Amino acid sequence: MLKKLSIAALVVFLAIWPIFTTNPYYVHTAVMIGIMVILAVGLNLLFGYTGQISLAHATFYAIGAYATSLLEVHAGLSFWVTTPIAIIFAVIVAIFIGIPTLKLKDHYLALATLALCLVTTLFLLNAKWLTNGAEGVMGIQAPTIFGYPLQGVALYYFVALFTLIIFIMIRNLVNSRVGIALETIRENEEAAESLGVNVLYYKVMVFAISGALAAFAGSIYAHLTLFVSPESFALPLSIEVLVIIVVGGLASMAGSVVGAVVITLLPEFLYEFEEYRLLVYGVILLLVVIFAPKGIVGLFSSFVGFIRGKLSGEKVNEPEEAAEREQV
Amino acid sequence: MELLVLKGVSKQFGGLRAVDGVSFDIKQGDIHAIIGPNGAGKTTLFNLITGVLPVSEGEITFEGKAIHHLRVHQIARLGILRTFQNLKTFNEMTVLQNVMAGRYTKTKTELGTAALGLPWGKREFAETRKKAEEVLEKVGLYHLRESLAKNLPYGRQRILEIARILMAEGKILLLDEPAAGLNHNETEELSVFLRKLIDGGLTILLVEHDMQMVMRLCDRITVINYGVKIADGTPEEVQRNKEVIEAYLGKGGTHDA
Numbered sequence: 001m002l003k004k005l006s007i008a009a010l011v012v013f014l015a016i017w018p019i020f021t022t023n024p025y026y027v028h029t030a031v032m033i034g035i036m037v038i039l040a041v042g043l044n045l046l047f048g049y050t051g052q053i054s055l056a057h058a059t060f061y062a063i064g065a066y067a068t069s070l071l072e073v074h075a076g077l078s079f080w081v082t083t084p085i086a087i088i089f090a091v092i093v094a095i096f097i098g099i100p101t102l103k104l105k106d107h108y109l110a111l112a113t114l115a116l117c118l119v120t121t122l123f124l125l126n127a128k129w130l131t132n133g134a135e136g137v138m139g140i141q142a143p144t145i146f147g148y149p150l151q152g153v154a155l156y157y158f159v160a161l162f163t164l165i166i167f168i169m170i171r172n173l174v175n176s177r178v179g180i181a182l183e184t185i186r187e188n189e190e191a192a193e194s195l196g197v198n199v200l201y202y203k204v205m206v207f208a209i210s211g212a213l214a215a216f217a218g219s220i221y222a223h224l225t226l227f228v229s230p231e232s233f234a235l236p237l238s239i240e241v242l243v244i245i246v247v248g249g250l251a252s253m254a255g256s257v258v259g260a261v262v263i264t265l266l267p268e269f270l271y272e273f274e275e276y277r278l279l280v281y282g283v284i285l286l287l288v289v290i291f292a293p294k295g296i297v298g299l300f301s302s303f304v305g306f307i308r309g310k311l312s313g314e315k316v317n318e319p320e321e322a323a324e325r326e327q328v
Numbered sequence: 329m330e331l332l333v334l335k336g337v338s339k340q341f342g343g344l345r346a347v348d349g350v351s352f353d354i355k356q357g358d359i360h361a362i363i364g365p366n367g368a369g370k371t372t373l374f375n376l377i378t379g380v381l382p383v384s385e386g387e388i389t390f391e392g393k394a395i396h397h398l399r400v401h402q403i404a405r406l407g408i409l410r411t412f413q414n415l416k417t418f419n420e421m422t423v424l425q426n427v428m429a430g431r432y433t434k435t436k437t438e439l440g441t442a443a444l445g446l447p448w449g450k451r452e453f454a455e456t457r458k459k460a461e462e463v464l465e466k467v468g469l470y471h472l473r474e475s476l477a478k479n480l481p482y483g484r485q486r487i488l489e490i491a492r493i494l495m496a497e498g499k500i501l502l503l504d505e506p507a508a509g510l511n512h513n514e515t516e517e518l519s520v521f522l523r524k525l526i527d528g529g530l531t532i533l534l535v536e537h538d539m540q541m542v543m544r545l546c547d548r549i550t551v552i553n554y555g556v557k558i559a560d561g562t563p564e565e566v567q568r569n570k571e572v573i574e575a576y577l578g579k580g581g582t583h584d585a
Contacts, residue, residue, distance in 0.1 A: 169443040176442035176453055177435050180421075184429045187418035194378060194412075195496065196404035196433035205439060 014160055018153045027156050029264070031224050034159035036260035038217040040244045041170050041253070042210035047242070048250035049174055050206045051186025052102060055238045056113035059120040060211040062233035063090045064218025069137045069228050070130065079143030079150075083219045090215035091208045098207040102200065117238050124230035136229025143223055150223070159220055166213060171253045182206065183251070236278055243281045247288050249295030258296050329356045331500055331531050332377070332408075337386035337396075339372055339555075346372045348555040349386070354500070358547040359522060359532045363539075365575070369555040370535040371413055374502050377533075378410050379403045391499075405433050407499035411489040411506060413535070419478035423469055426477050426488055427460040430495030460495060467491045467521070482509045487518075494525075501525070503534040507541055519545045543567065551575075 018027060039057060047053050067086035071077045077085075101112040124131045131137065142151040150158050173179055182202060184192035189199050222228050240263060248259020266280070267273075273280055292299045330353040339347040347369045354360045362370045375381040377388060379400040388396040395403055409430075418426050435456055437449040464470040467487050472480060477488060486506060493501055506522075507515045519541055522532060536542050542549065542563070549566045551559040559569040566572055 168445070172445035173439065173443045176449055177432065177437040177456065178439055178442040180425055180429050181432055183421055183425070184418050187420060188416045190380070190400075191412065191416035191418065192429075193400040194380075194404055194410050194416075195430055195492070196401045198401045209439075 011164075018156055024152060027152055028224065029268070031156050031159050031220070033261055033264045034156075034163040035217045035221050035224070036241070036244060036264050037163050037257050038166055038213050038220075039241045040248065040256035040260045041167060042213035042217075043241050044245045044248075044250065044252070044256045045170055045174070045182075046206050046210040048245055048252065048255070049179065049186065050182040050203060052203055052207065053106070053110045053242075054113045054207070054210070055110060055235070055242070056097075056116040056120075057210070057214050057241050058117050058233045058235065058237040060090045060094065060214035061218040061221070061237060062120055062124060062230075063093060063211075064215030065222040065228045065233065066124070066131060066137065066218075067215070068219040069140050069222045072141065073137060073139050079219070079223055083216065086219055087212045087215045090211045094208040094211035095204055098204040099200070102203040102207060113238075114235070117235050121230055121234045124233065131230070134230060136227055138227055140222055140226045140228070142226065155220075155224060162216070162220075166216075167253065167257070174251075174253065178202075186251075239278065239281065243285050245295075246285060247295055249297035252295065252297045255295050255297040262296065330354065331356045331391065332533070333389045334373075334377075335387045335389075337373075337376060337388060338384045339369075339376055339381060340384040346555050347376065347552075350552060350555070350557045351386075352550045352557060352560050354531060354533055355548070356531055357526060357529070359526055359534070359545055360548045360550070361542045361546040362533065362535050362550050362552060363537075363542055364552040368552045370552065371504060372555075373552070374410060374504055374535065377403075377502065378408060404496070404498075407433075407496070408502065409493035409496050409498040409500070410502035411486075411493060411504055413504040413508070415482075415485050415489060417477040417480075417485050417488055417492075419476065421477060422473065423464065423475055423477055423480065423488060424457070424460055424473040427463055427491050427495055428456050430492035431456045431459060433496050433498070456495075463491050463494050467494075483511070483514050486510065490521075498530075500531040500533060503532060503536075505535055505537060507536060507538045515541055 018030075021027070039061065043054065043057050064083075064086045067089055068079065068082035071082040071085060072079070097116060101109060101116075104112055125133055127133075142149045142155070144150065145154075145158075148154065174182070181192065181197045184195065184197060185199050185202060193199050218233075221232070225232075244259035244263045245256055246259070247262060248257065249255025263281075267277060270280060288295060294302075333353040335351050336349045337347060337351070338345060338349055350369075350373065362373060364370055372381065376383050376396070379395070379398055379402070383396040386396075387394055390403075390406055390408060395406065395408075398406075418429060421429070435452050437452050441449040461470065461473065464473055467490070469480075469484060469488060469491065472484070477485065480488060486509065490501075490503065490506065503522075507518055510518060515538060522534075522545065526532060534542075534546075544563075546563060548561065549559075549563055550557060551566060551569070551572050553575045558575055559566050559572045561569070
């Protein structure tokens with residue numbers, strides 16, 4: 001009940017706050033948060049739930065941003081046509097790359113996807129005939145809907161709506177037969193397979209889904225900034241998304257959102273440290289891994305559990321303690 | 329009726345023949361044990377049946393159909409489920425989720441249905457949950473359903489693995505040393521429990537070192553040594569077999585199992 005009320009309150013807040021602001025920078029930041037939530041939800045599905053690390057998230061983000069921009073600038077196609085094309089292209093790339101690489105595990109998978117991420121940056125910088133190199137792609141137009149341009153607050157509502165839809169769909173997915181199967185893959189592939197789960201199929205599908213979401217986010221990004229250049233799609237972006245889900249909470253839907261909000265807003269508070277952004281991420285990551293391995297959401301739920309325990313006088317985490325008692 | 333038939337099954341690891349021309353069959357409704365000294369090739373045999381390892385030579389048929397070319401998850405879908413000698417519970421998942429995972433082959437919800445949150449997917453998931461609670465009740469783990477699997481004591485994790493494959497309502501269960509790490513009482517309970525499963529129409533193939541349990545519980549026993557089958561029969565027949573006594577129990581000695 002309390003949970004439903006607070007979710008309702010949050011939705012209402014997200015729907016009406018732009019009315020009370022005139023500062024376009026806030027709206028821009030809110031759209032950025034939406035983009036990061038979409039990226040994080042996809043990576044959390046892949047890494048948090050299914051246990052497959054990827055440092056190639058920036059690659060799919062780049063595919064979304066560049067494919068839509070280039071098709072628009074050179075072929076004159078609209079956002080509504082280029083975005084599905086970019087998503088399909090990302091899915092195809094994910095499947096082709098996923099089949100060989102997802103047979104790798106842990107560090108090897110991290111290295112393979114890291115390589116993909118670095119190759120992407122080199123490609124964007126050097127394939128000047130296509131990407132215009134370091135100068136980037138200009139001349140992207142804001143998409144229009146019924147003749148009305150999707151920018152500023154309108155773009156915010158568009159992104160908020162799609163972020164919500166994506167969030168609900170992925171939440172449905174993880175709370176289903178498929179979600180359980182994905183977690184068994186993370187926990188023990190051999191056992192998962194022995195229960196009938198086609199492990200490689202699900203790994204490739206989830207890689208494709210997270211790639212598709214990243215491409216969608218990339219398309220939105222391109223139409224927010226109306227300019228794309230290689231540095232926005234380099235390794236730091238992959239790492240940033242990874243930091244978001246670890247800080248927020250792995251295998252937690254709320255974690256993706258909380259992490260995206262915190263990590264996106266952080267530079268606003270620490271902008272003197274802009275140069276050291278990755279260093280700050282490193283320190284945060286280290287602290288979270290050591291002191292709050294389940295992320296902010298994990299900390300919060302243990303805190304709530306603790307308070308509830310105090311209030312009711314009952315023990316916290318009762319079943320686990322029961323198990324420990326039996327062990328003795 | 330023969331449910332599972334092995335014909336001249338061999339497995340070669342480089343120069344080592346871990347399983348060498350083993351043939352036997354498992355009858356519907358039996359509790360069938362594979363015994364043999366350590367390193368005799370029992371677990372390898374399990375891995376061959378379940379498709380974890382490819383068969384080098386020979387043929388394995390299940391309900392009359394060859395299965396030795398199928399992949400692990402395809403074999404599971406036929407109703408052949410297994411537990412592992414070194415437990416493979418899903419540690420960071422709850423006991424309830426562990427058991428729910430076992431329902432995979434009996435349920436259908438796929439990616440699209442799940443993501444859209446369609447009602448039949450949700451209904452199926454709710455049924456799986458209910459079923460899992462029933463199974464947990466039956467094996468006495470219901471009160472621990474919200475614990476993470478890794479927090480369970482060893483013996484309970486073994487039970488959890490069995491509960492997990494019960495959810496699949498398969499045709500044959502392959503249990504790799506189910507009594508390992510259990511104390512006397514727990515072993516006793518396990519035997520009773522396995523008997524009940526057989527009465528419910530299941531067939532069980534198990535690898536076990538607890539001779540008392542094997543002799544009392546099993547309908548048939550296959551003995552292998554150095555990858556070769558040396559005897560096959562009822563517990564009485566196997567106990568009388570000279571080769572078994574020599575190779576497995578030791579010449580003229582009593583075993584210490």
